[in-house]
């Protein structure tokens with residue numbers, strides 16, 4: 684049995700309406716945790732309200748400053764303590780370097796770097812109130828490897844990985860643990876070669892393990908891949 688397996692935690696997951704965020708919310712709901720979930724689109728928002736009726740639900744576009752600030756204000760008025768923050772929302776745009784656009788670059792930086800930076804910073808007072816707080820940042824293998832056609836995405840995820848490492852140092856005296864995950868090819872879009880890829884549930888189960896480790900145990904970084912990933916040209 685893992686440490687504190689039965690203790691209910693308050694867990695915020697951004698981008699919980701589909702993909703890995705949804706799978707993680709399902710997994711953690713089954714473990715009996717209290718969930719705080721965000722979605723951007725109306726479709727995802729309705730899904731989290733229906734499938735996680737006991738959770739707190741927020742509709743927020745994390746790239747929009749007004750929306751982001753309003754979300755953070757509402758979050759702090761409704762949640763008094765946060766055990767786990769999972770910065771999951773992200774956007775992947777593939778484009779050959781010469782054809783890439785500044786608009787895509789800026790949007791990915793806003794969502795994959797600026798938003799987790801702000802959400803984490805504002806959540807620190809809530810995390811400090813928890814017994815064994817953890818922040819999990821969903822980066823990508825693109826942050827550490829070299830893949831074609833993803834310069835802006837890779838740069839944004841590398842920035843998120845670096846923020847994780849430095850925030851960990853700054854907040855270690857507060858007992859806030861930081862984990863960065865670098866997944867490679869998770870089938871969140873029903874790919875026809877999906878059986879060669881990771882399942883969203885693999886990431887959900889990994890997160891379930893990380894949040895149940897002993898408060899003195901810090902999982903720094905997880906690089907995770909299927910055993911036969913789809914070849915990238």
Ligand SMILES: NC(=O)c1ccc[n+]([C@@H]2O[C@H](COP(=O)([O-])OP(=O)(O)OC[C@H]3O[C@@H](n4cnc5c(N)ncnc54)[C@H](OP(=O)(O)O)[C@@H]3O)[C@@H](O)[C@H]2O)c1
Pocket residue numbers: 697698699700701702703704722723724725727728743744745746771772773774775794821822823824865866867868869870871
């Ligand atoms: N899938 C992979 O192979 C893979 C590999 C490495 C890393 N990752 C990273 O893992 C995370 C989850 O990936 P995924 O494949 O599960 O993603 P996904 O299925 O594409 O879903 C993206 C999630 O991000 C949310 N989102 C997108 N733009 C947003 C915005 N402007 N404001 C707020 N939320 C926004 C979406 O909300 P709505 O549903 O409301 O649109 C959705 O919940 C991402 O950070 C991704 O970069 C994925």
